[in-house]
Every structure is written in structure tokens, then in C-alpha cells.
Amino acid sequence: MSRKMVVSLFLVCFITPLISAYLFLQSNWSPNTTVNNGLLVTENIIITDWQTPERRLWSIAVMAPNGCLGMCIATIESVNKVHLALGKHNEHVGVVLLSETEAAFNKTEIVKTQLNRLSEDSIYLVDHMGLIVLEYPLSSDISEEIVFKGLLTDIKKLLKYARSS
Structure with a gap:
């Protein structure tokens, strides 16, 4: 693999979770159920x-x-x-x-x-x-x-x- 390929693969692996987390927080897509009874x-x-x-x-x-x-x-x-x-x-x-x-x-x-x-x-x-x-x-x-x-x-x-x- 070339050097550019390694760097671009590293950046994709680093940036993808950040973008996913940002979109998750901005869309208010979170569970609305709880496990507590009170x-x-x-x-x-x-x-x-x-x-x-x-x-x-x-x-x-x-x-x-x-x-x-x-x-x-x-x-x-x-x-x-x-x-x-x-x-x-x-x-x-x-x-x-x-x-x-x-x-x-x-x-x-x-x-x-x-x-x-x-x-x-x-x-x-x-x-x-x-x-x-x-x-x-x-x-x-x-x-x-x-x-x-x-x-x-x-x-x-x-x-x-x-x-x-």
C-alpha cells in the first residue's frame, strides 16, 4: 500500500466516529426509556x-x-x-x-x-x-x-x- 493510502485510511478511521457522534447528538436520537423503576x-x-x-x-x-x-x-x-x-x-x-x-x-x-x-x-x-x-x-x-x-x-x-x- 502506498503512503497516501495509509494516511487516508487512518483519517477515515479517525473522522468517521467523530462525524457519527456529532450527527447522533444533533438529531436528538437517543433512547427515551430507562431501567429504573422510580x-x-x-x-x-x-x-x-x-x-x-x-x-x-x-x-x-x-x-x-x-x-x-x-x-x-x-x-x-x-x-x-x-x-x-x-x-x-x-x-x-x-x-x-x-x-x-x-x-x-x-x-x-x-x-x-x-x-x-x-x-x-x-x-x-x-x-x-x-x-x-x-x-x-x-x-x-x-x-x-x-x-x-x-x-x-x-x-x-x-x-x-x-x-x-
Whole structure:
């Protein structure tokens, strides 16, 4: 092969992926499906004064603005079942009650915070820095069993990714 042929082949191999990537980004041709079951929180919401033990990577946060009453108790029990279903990995996940009051509840950690941007009928997945990542709305349209199975699936995936990095 001649020298010009080698150089031109090299340039084609170098420029073709760049042009393909540029066209891909300009045409907005990207997948619109996700693998997570919860809703990704697009707004940057960080819980102030977030304190977690050293080994906890994620926390499941249940909303209880005025203390834990009625539906909150059932939600905490279901979340505790999800926590138990994690098996040996449950030491990396905690259950937290987000409240504006200091009312204690049944061995569940209470984080006192302002809840103005959060929905009362949701469960949140919070990382170790206090950033709210995923939201799981509890509505009458969706079965609670489906929500909690999705929560368990998402937590298992996140823990697997954390161990691999």
C-alpha cells in the first residue's frame, strides 16, 4: 500500500466516529426509556445537615411532615420489609423518616428538615451525601406492591454498581 493510502485510511478511521457522534447528538436520537423503576428527581434537592453512618451508601426516606400517623406507619412497615429483603446488603441501606417535628417513631432514624419541595405521598431514595435521587410516588393508581418491588430492584442495582466501582 502506498503512503497516501495509509494516511487516508487512518483519517477515515479517525473522522468517521467523530462525524457519527456529532450527527447522533444533533438529531436528538437517543433512547427515551430507562431501567429504573422510580422517577429520577431532576431538581437538585439536598437535605441539609445529612448525617449517615460510614458504611451506609443509600437511605430510603419516608415523608412524615407532622409525625408518623396512619398511612405513614404502614409505609414504614413496608419499607422495613424491603430493607429486610436486601439480606446481607441491608447494612449499606438505612430507613429514614423525614419530618419537620421531633416526634420519634419505632427505632426509625428521624431527620428533621424543611420539606417544602417534597411530596408527602412519596418515598425517596437518598444517597450518602443527602442528595435525593429517585422518587417513588404512592398513589391509588399504582399498587404499593409494585412500588416496593421497584424500589428493591433499584436499590439492588445501585448497590451492585457501588461495589463494582
